[in-house]
Amino acid sequence: MLVLGIETSCDETGVALYDDSRGLLGHALHTQARLHADYGGVVPELASRDHVRRLLPLTRGLLEQTGCRLGELTAVAYTEGPGLAGALLVGAATAHGLAYALGIPALGVHHLEAHLLSPLLSKPAPAFPFVALLVSGGHTQLMRVTSVGDYELLGETLDDAAGEAFDKTAKLLGLGYPGGPALAQLATSGTAGRFSLPRPMLASGDLDFSFSGLKTAVLTVVRERALEDAARADLAAEIEAAIVEVLVAKGLAALRHAGLKRLVVAGGVSANLTLRARLAIAARGRGARVFYPELEFCTDNGAMIAFAAALRMQLPAVSSQLSARAGGFTVRPRWDLETATQ
Numbered sequence: 001m002l003v004l005g006i007e008t009s010c011d012e013t014g015v016a017l018y019d020d021s022r023g024l025l026g027h028a029l030h031t032q033a034r035l036h037a038d039y040g041g042v043v044p045e046l047a048s049r050d051h052v053r054r055l056l057p058l059t060r061g062l063l064e065q066t067g068c069r070l071g072e073l074t075a076v077a078y079t080e081g082p083g084l085a086g087a088l089l090v091g092a093a094t095a096h097g098l099a100y101a102l103g104i105p106a107l108g109v110h111h112l113e114a115h116l117l118s119p120l121l122s123k124p125a126p127a128f129p130f131v132a133l134l135v136s137g138g139h140t141q142l143m144r145v146t147s148v149g150d151y152e153l154l155g156e157t158l159d160d161a162a163g164e165a166f167d168k169t170a171k172l173l174g175l176g177y178p179g180g181p182a183l184a185q186l187a188t189s190g191t192a193g194r195f196s197l198p199r200p201m202l203a204s205g206d207l208d209f210s211f212s213g214l215k216t217a218v219l220t221v222v223r224e225r226a227l228e229d230a231a232r233a234d235l236a237a238e239i240e241a242a243i244v245e246v247l248v249a250k251g252l253a254a255l256r257h258a259g260l261k262r263l264v265v266a267g268g269v270s271a272n273l274t275l276r277a278r279l280a281i282a283a284r285g286r287g288a289r290v291f292y293p294e295l296e297f298c299t300d301n302g303a304m305i306a307f308a309a310a311l312r313m314q315l316p317a318v319s320s321q322l323s324a325r326a327g328g329f330t331v332r333p334r335w336d337l338e339t340a341t342q
């Protein structure tokens with residue numbers, strides 16, 4: 001089974017080829033970061049137009065690079081949601097067009113499900129069941145994952161996502177877009193503790209998060225006085241420490257709640273090295289293990305879409321519904337993972 005995966009939910013155009021017996025054959029990515037940098041965030045219309053420009057050349061290049069032919073494909077998978085409507089439509093329309101022309105099925109994939117399953121691409125892969133901490137630019141969720149397609153939401157952010165907290169506070173520090181990696185980089189030369197920021201909902205007793213207060217607290221600090229370089233680095237380190245401390249505490253609380261010892265962390269923020277270091281220490285103390293995607297698959301990419309589709313296609317309920325037919329299709333800019341089950 002050879003699946004072409006297409007990701008266009010936000011500002012990365014990603015394509016990949018996954019074969020269920022040979023594994024990931026290759027992937028290609030075009031990031032739009034520079035396109036949106038001047039605006040300090042993603043401009044949806046520019047994102048859609050760039051996906052239109054990039055998707056087919058990227059796919060052609062991937063086929064050349066892997067030596068695969070379109071005729072060998074079993075299915076074309078694409079991100080159906082959640083994400084930017086126009087951006088999603090580019091991937092969905094391309095996937096359905098290709099699939100129709102080739103006489104094979106097109107399969108819509110939930111973007112968060114793909115993030116959540118992406119650590120299974122690595123070795124050793126976590127066994128089911130596990131707790132997943134999804135930390136992306138748009139979502140922060142804790143899920144109990146019993147098997148492919150069986151997800152129970154344990155907690156989520158009430159306002160900003162962890163990635164959003166990184167991005168918004170980075171903007172307040174005058175760092176470019178996307179802010180997460182830039183803030184993490186600046187934090188390496190600073191020391192947490194010189195500034196004192198809140199750890200939102202750390203002691204709330206549930207598995208929910210709230211990060212918008214952090215942004216307000218940082219705004220108060222930067223408004224009070226101009227910060228010299230060392231102070232900016234210290235503030236960055238404190239911001240990172242505050243976000244990481246909450247994620248670590250809630251991740252471990254979720255393991256306790258679910259009675260499990262395996263924690264999977266996925267989504268863009270799972271690339272954060274401080275989060276990885278802190279989680280390693282905390283998990284060791286509890287006899288738990290933490291699993292991540294490869295660094296290149298933490299942020300949006302086509303590999304996780306092709307892989308999630310290949311896993312879903314093995315579910316009887318999904319495979320029996322797959323057919324190569326022309327017809328309408330839809331995208332789901334808003335879509336709960338719990339409803340995207342088998």
Ligand code: KG4
Nearest residue numbers: 136137138163180181268269271272299300
């Ligand atoms: O999963 P992702 O690529 O896109 C969404 O599905 O939203 O996540 C992007 C988010 C952005 O907020 C970005 O700032 C954050 O992940 N991010 C990081 C790091 N790398 C990416 N945040 C903190 N540290 C990083 N190293």
Ligand code: ZN
Nearest residue numbers: 115136299300
């Ligand atoms: Zn994502």
